[in-house]
Amino acid sequence: MVNKERRTSMGRKKIEIKRIDHQDYRQVTFSKRRTGLFKKASELCILCGADVAAIVFSPAGKVFSFGHPCVDSVIDRYLARNSSPDVSTYPLVTTSHRGAGIHHDQANQQYMDVLRQLEAEKKRGEALEQLRKGGQGRFWWDAPINDLGLHELEMFKASMEELRKKVIRKAEYLRLEASSPSSFFNENSVGVGDPFVSQTTEANPSTVPYGFDLGYGHI
DNA sequence: GTCGAAACTATAATCACCCA
């Protein structure tokens, strides 16, 4: 596999933080640094109990994500606290893009596109929230079972049965994916539980894969 | 051909102590 006789590495050296010119080295560095980043993020989750989301686009345009408990829940929390996004409040985003050698205006444009998408998702979520809530700031199904009326219990039962069907379908989906892992996700979503088993194909059971709706909210 | 992952070495960087 690896020909040791031809290895001429001089070990790690200090490099200047600027865009790597050589495309091959850039790709390798991207892969390694991304692994390191996700590892650090997972450590932050474990050590401090922090909720963390990291989304990385490769130079080739592939997207990788890490999230605890999952990327979308962290984004939802972020949006809930930042209803009026202001570009001036995100200096690190543009700084990191500049550091990577991407044109500043282009990075801003991409960033604003993402923000618009997130805003649209947030509005969609808020609309659903209005439908779900009973008006006292919590879900009626959060109340103790004994407090629910007959109609609510029947709705709850129907919802649980629906949820059960969805879980079964999802389990089947994941089982099929495991048997042929290459054709399912464009995103490579990683949970905190074990980010290094496989960062490309295995969905972590402790997280809900991004974009998959188990249906909890549709009761 | 392209892309991403992995193997491997050597060393920079960081961390965890200990002590004054």
Added chain:
DNA sequence: TGGGTGATTATAGTTTCGAC
């Protein structure tokens, strides 16, 4: 609190492999 030190971790550089 700050400095010294040894241990640990991260990663640059290079090559190879496999999937598509």
